[in-house]
Amino acid sequence: LRLDASNLPAFARGCAVLAAGASGDPELGLVIALRAVEEHGPIEVIDPADLDDGALVMPCGAIGAPTIADERIWNGDEGGVLRDAVERLHGSTVRALMCFEIGGANGLLPVGWAARLGLPLVDADGKGRTFPGLHQQAMHLAGVPAGPMAMTDGRGNTLVLRAVDEGWAERLARGVAASLGGVCAGALYCMPAERARTATVAGSPARAVAIGQAVAGTREARRRPIAIADALGAAMLIEGRLVDVERRAGHGFVQGAATVQGAGRDAGRQLRLELQNEYLLALEDGEVRAAVPDLICVLAGDTGDPIATEGLRYGQNVAVIAARAPDIWLTGDALALVGPGAFGYEVEYASV
Amino acid sequence: LRLDASNLPAFARGCAVLAAGASGDPELGLVIALRAVEEHGPIEVIDPADLDDGALVMPCGAIGAPTIADERIWNGDEGGVLRDAVERLHGSTVRALMCFEIGGANGLLPVGWAARLGLPLVDADGKGRTFPGLHQQAMHLAGVPAGPMAMTDGRGNTLVLRAVDEGWAERLARGVAASLGGVCAGALYCMPAERARTATVAGSPARAVAIGQAVAGTREARRRPIAIADALGAAMLIEGRLVDVERRAGHGFVQGAATVQGAGRDAGRQLRLELQNEYLLALEDGEVRAAVPDLICVLAGDTGDPIATEGLRYGQNVAVIAARAPDIWLTGDALALVGPGAFGYEVEYASV
Numbered sequence: 001l002r003l004d005a006s007n008l009p010a011f012a013r014g015c016a017v018l019a020a021g022a023s024g025d026p027e028l029g030l031v032i033a034l035r036a037v038e039e040h041g042p043i044e045v046i047d048p049a050d051l052d053d054g055a056l057v058m059p060c061g062a063i064g065a066p067t068i069a070d071e072r073i074w075n076g077d078e079g080g081v082l083r084d085a086v087e088r089l090h091g092s093t094v095r096a097l098m099c100f101e102i103g104g105a106n107g108l109l110p111v112g113w114a115a116r117l118g119l120p121l122v123d124a125d126g127k128g129r130t131f132p133g134l135h136q137q138a139m140h141l142a143g144v145p146a147g148p149m150a151m152t153d154g155r156g157n158t159l160v161l162r163a164v165d166e167g168w169a170e171r172l173a174r175g176v177a178a179s180l181g182g183v184c185a186g187a188l189y190c191m192p193a194e195r196a197r198t199a200t201v202a203g204s205p206a207r208a209v210a211i212g213q214a215v216a217g218t219r220e221a222r223r224r225p226i227a228i229a230d231a232l233g234a235a236m237l238i239e240g241r242l243v244d245v246e247r248r249a250g251h252g253f254v255q256g257a258a259t260v261q262g263a264g265r266d267a268g269r270q271l272r273l274e275l276q277n278e279y280l281l282a283l284e285d286g287e288v289r290a291a292v293p294d295l296i297c298v299l300a301g302d303t304g305d306p307i308a309t310e311g312l313r314y315g316q317n318v319a320v321i322a323a324r325a326p327d328i329w330l331t332g333d334a335l336a337l338v339g340p341g342a343f344g345y346e347v348e349y350a351s352v
Numbered sequence: 353l354r355l356d357a358s359n360l361p362a363f364a365r366g367c368a369v370l371a372a373g374a375s376g377d378p379e380l381g382l383v384i385a386l387r388a389v390e391e392h393g394p395i396e397v398i399d400p401a402d403l404d405d406g407a408l409v410m411p412c413g414a415i416g417a418p419t420i421a422d423e424r425i426w427n428g429d430e431g432g433v434l435r436d437a438v439e440r441l442h443g444s445t446v447r448a449l450m451c452f453e454i455g456g457a458n459g460l461l462p463v464g465w466a467a468r469l470g471l472p473l474v475d476a477d478g479k480g481r482t483f484p485g486l487h488q489q490a491m492h493l494a495g496v497p498a499g500p501m502a503m504t505d506g507r508g509n510t511l512v513l514r515a516v517d518e519g520w521a522e523r524l525a526r527g528v529a530a531s532l533g534g535v536c537a538g539a540l541y542c543m544p545a546e547r548a549r550t551a552t553v554a555g556s557p558a559r560a561v562a563i564g565q566a567v568a569g570t571r572e573a574r575r576r577p578i579a580i581a582d583a584l585g586a587a588m589l590i591e592g593r594l595v596d597v598e599r600r601a602g603h604g605f606v607q608g609a610a611t612v613q614g615a616g617r618d619a620g621r622q623l624r625l626e627l628q629n630e631y632l633l634a635l636e637d638g639e640v641r642a643a644v645p646d647l648i649c650v651l652a653g654d655t656g657d658p659i660a661t662e663g664l665r666y667g668q669n670v671a672v673i674a675a676r677a678p679d680i681w682l683t684g685d686a687l688a689l690v691g692p693g694a695f696g697y698e699v700e701y702a703s704v
Contacts, residue, residue, distance in 0.1 A: 156516030157524060164508030172509060175531025179524050 001123060001206050003111055004042035008033050010212025015107030017211050017228060018204070020278040020295050021309040022104055022130040023254075024062075029108025032074060036115035043111055044120040045205050046096065051122075051193035055095035058086050058190050059126055060113065061106035063134065063151065063173050064183030078154040078185035079113020085150035085158050086187050098122040098196065100137060100188060102204040103130030109185070121205060126189060128201035128326045129295050132277045134173055135166035136338050138328050139189035142199030149173060149188040153180040201326050207232075215304055224304025225319035228297070234323035235352050237282055237289055238262050238271040239301060242316045247275075247309070258298075258312050260320055271320060273298070275309045280343050282322060290322035290352045291345070293329040293338040297321050322352040353475060353558050355463055356394035360385050362564025367459030369563050369580060370556070372630040372647050373661040374456055374482040375606075376414075381460025384426060388467035395463055396472040397557050398448065403474075403545035407447035410438050410542050411478055412465065413458035415486065415503065415525050416535030430506040430537035431465020437502035437510050438539050450474040450548065452489060452540060454556040455482030461537070473557060478541060480553035480678045481647050484629045486525055487518035488690050490680050491541035494551030501525060501540040505532040553678050559584075567656055576656025577671035580649070586675035587704050589634055589641055590614050590623040591653060594668045599627075599661070610650075610664050612672055623672060625650070627661045632695050634674060642674035642704045643697075645681040645690040649673050674704040 003011060012030040019026075037043065048057065060082055083094045097114045099107050102125040114121045126137035135146060146169045149161040159176050163169035169188075177184045191199065214231035218224045229236050240262040247256035255276050262269035271289065274281035279296035282289040290296050298307045301317035329338055330351070336342065339349045355363060364382040371378075389395065400409065412434055435446045449466045451459050454477040466473045478489035487498060498521045501513040511528050515521035521540075529536045543551065566583035570576045581588050592614040599608035607628050614621035623641065626633035631648035634641040642648050650659045653669035681690055682703070688694065691701045 155520075157520050158514045159524065159528070160512040162510045168507075168509050172511065172528075172531050175527060176511070176524075179527025179531075 001045035001209065002042045003045060003121070004037050005034055007209050007213070008037065008111070010216055011111070011205065011209045012108055012212065013215055014208025014211035015102055015104060017297055017306045018107070018128070018208060018295065019103035019130045019306065019308065021275060021298060021307070022132070022278045023308045023310045024104030024106065026105050026108045029105045029112065032076060033108050033112040033115065036076065036112040040115045040118065043114045045123045046120045048122050048124060048193045048196040048200070051095055053192060053194040055193040056086070056090055056092045056190060057096050057098050057122055057193055057196040058083060058094045058187050059098040059100035059139065060110050060185065060187040061100045062109055062183050063186040064177030074109065074185070075154045076112060076116055078152055079110065079117055081152040081154060081158060082150050082185055082187040083117060085152070085160060086190050089148045089150065089160060090190060094119065095193070096120045096122045098124060098200070099205070100126040101130055102128060102208055107208060122196055122200070123205050124196060124200035124202045125204040126200060128204050128329070130278055131338055134170045134188070137189060138201050139191065139199045140166060141328070141334055141337055142195065144189050144191045144195055144199050146188045149186060151176050151180065151184045151186045153184050201328055221303045222301070225299040225301065225321065228299060228304055229321040232295070232321065232323040234295070234321040237320040237322050238266050238269060239264060239319045240266050242312060242314055242318055245312045245314055247312070254309050256309070260318060273320065274345065276343055277309060279309065281340060281345055281347065282320060288347050288350060291340045291347060291349045292343060293325035293334070294352045295323040295325065324351050353397035353561065354394045355397060355473070356389050357386055359561050359565070360389065360463070362568055363463070363557065363561045364460055364564065365567055366560030366563035367454055367456060369649055369658045370459070370480070370560060370647065371455035371482045371658065371660065373627060373650060373659070374484070374630045375660045375662050376456035376458065378457050378460045381457045381464065384428060385460050385464040385467065388428065388464040392467045392470065395466045397475045398472045400474050400476060400545045400548040400552070403447055405544060405546040407545040408438070408442055408444045408542060409448050409450050409474055409545055409548040410435060410446045410539050411450040411452035411491065412462050412537065412539040413452045414461055414535050415538040416529030426461065426537070427506045428464060428468055430504055431462065431469055433504040433506060433510060434502050434537055434539040435469060437504070437512060438542050441500045441502065441512060442542060446471065447545070448472045448474045450476060450552070451557070452478040453482055454480060454560055458482070459560060474548055474552070475557050476548060476552035476554045477556040478552060480556050480681070482630055483690055486522045486540070489541060490553050491543065491551045492518060493680070493686055493689055494547070496541050496543045496547055496551050498540045501538060503528050503532065503536045503538045505536050553680055573655050574653070577651040577653065577673065580651060580656055581673040584647070584673065584675040586647070586673040589672040589674050590618050590621060591616060591671045592618055594664060594666055594670055597664045597666055599664070606661050608661070612670060625672065626697065628695055629661060631661065633692060633697055633699065634672060640699050640702060643692045643699060643701045644695060645677035645686070646704045647675040647677065676703050
């Protein structure tokens with residue numbers, strides 16, 4: 001796979017779908033990435049098996065408040081600053097970048113940085129989607145340490161963080177991001193390629209492109225939700241209209257629920273979505289129809305555009321789809337990290 | 353000079369005087385330092401001339417809110433964590449610690465750390481007193497870079513900060529301190545001994561001990577303000593009673609003014625003190641009697657105990673003394689950094 005002007009818009013659309021409802025618009029990141037490939041040429045997306053065992057892989061992206069990230073003007077040098085800091089910390093050359101989170105804007109930023117640095121992007125990410133927690137990553141599950149983490153604002157300020165545990169890493173990283181203006185660029189879970197082959201969610205960038213291309217290849221806009229579901233191997237949970245949205249912001253998270261009233265062949269059915277930044281549970285008649293880490297997406301019924309939790313409005317026509325999580329998230333340990341219980345829901349995970 | 357149980361209480365008393373009214377009680381630091389010398393033996397206080405040119409000197413202390421520092425229980429390992437981080441950053445062994453700020457609690461913490469690490473303390477500091485700004489240091493004036501700064505909470509969390517300028521260094525350091533619980537241990541302006549010989553305020557620890565010993569040697573408590581003034585070579589500005597205190601907290605700073613009505617031979621005179629965390633100006637009939645960086649101290653009239661700006665109360669009997677700043681603070685560049693203008697006062701500095 002090679003990312004260039006021909007498929008970056010599709011990639012960005014795929015990243016938006018994989019955000020699972022999290023805010024963090026990939027549009028700005030797309031503009032930066034397009035500009036970067038125009039100036040520096042396309043980005044090779046490579047299998048980590050094609051790198052030497054010891055080749056240093058740098059997972060990176062934005063850390064902080066996504067709503068601020070949407071308005072943050074990056075200068076494009078952030079990736080280089082992070083690379084320099086990581087090389088200093090590891091005493092080794094960075095051979096490839098990786099998105100630590102493929103969903104939303106975080107799928108795009110590393111692409112622009114890779115283009116500018118002339119480095120390939122590994123065809124994997126840390127989450128396969130978006131999760132709110134910095135440590136909700138496949139690397140964490142595999143025992144790769146998050147630190148030393150490098151963070152920069154791209155204005156010349158750089159911080160390196162070594163935390164005693166993942167809870168502190170998260171707390172300190174958010175504190176640093178706040179000091180740096182609400183959001184910053186960060187590199188964490190740096191590891192040799194040998195580990196990146198198994199301690200990551202494989203194929204996420206390619207999956208994002210496939211989703212976006214499925215949309216682009218579907219002329220009739222109303223057919224796009226189904227095209228996206230097909231590309232993801234997802235089930236269509238319901239098509240209908242939003243009849244209730246309750247949402248409250250607190251502790252930097254959007255929490256709430258939304259109810260979809262079925263229409264057409266789904267008439268008479270009701271699906272309730274539980275959300276915390278992302279869509280985490282889909283319930284029907286009190287039964288779990290889909291649960292995190294399965295990917296639950298709300299798509300606009302007439303365009304297939306993914307609707308973020310913050311974009312839900314009463315009366316919208318929507319299609320709700322759910323795709324089975326990558327296998328790496330389905331072990332007991334993984335479900336303890338990213339399953340319903342990790343978000344405070346007392347329900348059992350059952351694959352969609 | 354050697355610091356041990358026999359002179360640490362005097363040293364602590366001197367540090368309290370050199371705080372110039374800033375809060376940050378040396379009591380807790382004294383307890384830690386006494387415990388450390390009991391377990392590890394006395395601390396040698398050495399002239400930087402006695403170190404090899406290239407020997408790495410680590411200025412250190414607490415960064416953050418002094419009122420939280422007063423209640424913060426340090427575990428004593430902070431100095432070791434900072435030392436390890438600094439050695440990693442500089443690829444060189446730390447040969448001596450230094451107080452970056454002799455005033456208040458910051459004079460004591462490095463002493464306890466030095467004892468536990470078996471390292472000497474340099475007979476100098478970065479300020480010769482307390483200033484609110486992290487960069488209001490002789491090292492900054494001499495062009496020694498503040499970063500990379502190491503910070504730790506002593507619980508295993510460590511951050512390293514490289515800032516684009518001193519304003520960002522201060523902002524980020526305070527943000528990090530806030531994330532670490534309001535206050536943290538920090539090392540900054542690390543430098544070879546060669547630089548520490550000129551880029552510091554020489555003799556501050558010895559001066560602190562001398563002040564404290566002058567107090568201890570003065571049986572009659574009412575004579576202690578004069579003993580302190582003598583030890584400091586300070587002028588007695590006024591003895592009298594506090595008849596007005598106005599104080600407001602904002603942006604993490606205490607701001608305000610206090611008026612002392614002269615008594616005894618000072619009857620009929622009034623001295624107005626302008627304060628911002630520290631005592632910065634002493635005015636009489638609109639004329640400047642003393643101005644920062646000269647050290648202005650308010651001492652309890654009946655005990656000589658220094659009174660912090662937050663401890664001022666209507667009706668207190670006080671003696672106000674002012675000591676000429678060390679020469680290093682009297683150049684044009686130095687006054688731009690720590691003179692009245694640096695605190696927003698439109699008055700000329702004139703030595704007391």
